Amino acid sequence: MTGSKIRTADRLQTVEEYYFSKKLREVRGLMAEGRPIINMGIGSPDLAPSKAIVESIQKAVLDAGAHQYQSYQGLPELRQAISGFYKDKFGVDANPTNEILPLMGSKEGIMHISLAFLNPGDEVLIPNPGYPTYTSVTNLVGAVPNYYDLYQENGWFPDLEVIQQQNISKVKLMWVSYPHMPTGATADAKQFETLVAFAKKNGILLVNDNPYSFVLNETPTSILAVDGAKEVSLELNSLSKTFNMAGWRVGMVLGNAEHIDAVLKVKSNMDSGMFYGIQKGAITALQSLQDWFDGLNKVYKNRRDLMFELADKLQCTYDKSAVGMFVWAKLPEGSKSAEAFIDEILYDKNIFITPGTIFGSNGEGYIRFSLCVTEDNIREAIGRF
Template sequence: MITTAKRLTTVEEYYFSAKLREVRQLIAEGKPVINMGIGSPDLAPDASVIAAIQSAVNDDNAHQYQSYQGLPELRLGMADFYKNYFDVDLNSNTEVLPLMGSKEGIMHIALAFLNQGDQVLIPNPGYPTYSSVAKLVEAEPILYDLIATKNWEPDFDALEKLDLSRVKLMWISYPHMPTGATGSLVLFEKLVAFARKHQILLVNDNPYSFVLNDHPISILQVDGAKEVALELNSLSKTYNMAGWRVGMVCGNATFIDAILKVKSNMDSGMFYGIQKGAIAALKLDASWFDILNKVYAQRRELIFQLAEKLGCTYDQNAVGLFVWAKLPAGIHSSEKFIDDILFNQHIFITPGTIFGSNGEGYIRFSLCVTAEKIQEAIDRFDK
């Protein structure tokens, strides 16, 4: 009898992979489901980006294997992006590695730095993939609490009380997903000092910096951060290119070389045309974000109205592609709450529990829904 690897017993299928089958079944039955669960941008990339990929497919080398490190122009575009928006200097040849989406970077980093039995500090609430990947490489996830009363920032006193002798890596994500907490350079300075003190690799997952956020920051802005920190970034939300799968990891050359050693054994380079499109996207000026954020701001105001219809409260100062809302007092199950809405009003909202135990009592709305659809959702509660 052929059996699966034991590591598969440590993880579950990704929540959205399973839940969306249920949503698709309701749609197949004729139910008018409005999906507010997924952070997949519904807006198109800029016209120049589309033109760039269309033109590129006719280039002589467009259909060949590409460099594992990406085109030099792409790495330079990524380095320029960091210089222009974060005032961070990166060597495009040694400190930038393009990725097929930052999600694959999470696995590459885990494979490059974690051994069996190593421990990984993971935010609760936080992106579920951090824990899943740790388990898949046979490391041990150690959850650290983030709570609203501390602005969804780590409690350093609590961290210092932990036995950190086996901790090799720490995941952070600011602007924070799912809560939208912004973080700060002061917080990053504390995190870098903590990582240096305990010789922990710090990884900031940073794909939401430019969505409804007037003050984008990078952990690499902190003096000495490159000694202990990496940063993942992505074009998915920033430039509406989620399906293109373009991301990057930035950090010192030694760390990048280790990740490249893994990556070069797992793919054969990013499609040439996609790289050309990404290069065009990275050349867009700040007016692109102004246009994008006008749309998201309108949608967010409507989501606030919907949250209020449900008796929820929220932080108007949170940033990013989602609205994180606290359920009314007396509601004890986020999953039951969203299921009742899914089956009665045919609106899919994400329960906070998929992001960890500290997500209980919260739900998350995506802004990747048209204003018209959000208004339709609001109207369903008036009938």
């Protein structure tokens, strides 16, 4: 007797396996064949958290109650640390009691926010190019992606007048990400003001995804620093890149109490709180002194200078003022497609670079190098050309 085939949910037809999941399988296969692959594709920090952060979690494991369920809202002292961090770094006042929600990484926040605010059929403004997860989560919750164009000549910032001229009556939510991933473009206070005004005018929830605030960026900014932004804005942030804690899964969302409570309703049905020891490590991270940030940026600056040399070898052009842990580079005129370009380098030189197309159609003609690669490996890559 054969069992009937169990059908998956229709929503799975709306998403594909994450590009890096597929491509890294291919890369691992090449490595298994003995090929000396240098992976410049993924933004997973290879550096370690500070000694103080690691010691905090080690000590916390022995605390009474460390292994019990934790509050859905996180430890009060963690929310207090996030509040202090935002005040110190961004000049933003956020009430730790009801305007801050710790997350298990900011990526889960994208799902929680979407579940909390989107009904099937609602439209979502998504940047092109932008983080692919905005699209996949929008599709998974039954909402409709509505892409807005970002172009190099406009500083990778949206033309809000062009968007306004479209029919955006069904738009409920808008994703922005400054510093921008993948391009490294930044937005200043004036640009954030125009985004907040646009959101207010159109009754749209604006979400700034801000995990790259402190990497090679001398002027960290938050959309919540704009007067009145909390009425229409949420901000996601993360400890993954700033403190080399990617695998710890610690993020946060900030906004007004009503919006945070909506996200909490979803989150409290999805998990049972963050491990106590990780929260203690996160508190230590958020209290890091300036020398931590300076040391991190020194490492990334040295790597970026070498990555510029590699981009020069490939006759690519790039913006030296871009920030974050990537180098976004434009392919030389007359090049093949971005995917064909990186595949040729992968199979010919054993170097994996990300094609810009995975971030949207406006990423065609661009490639992205990750700075999560040692200086020795970047030099080795340069030597292969």
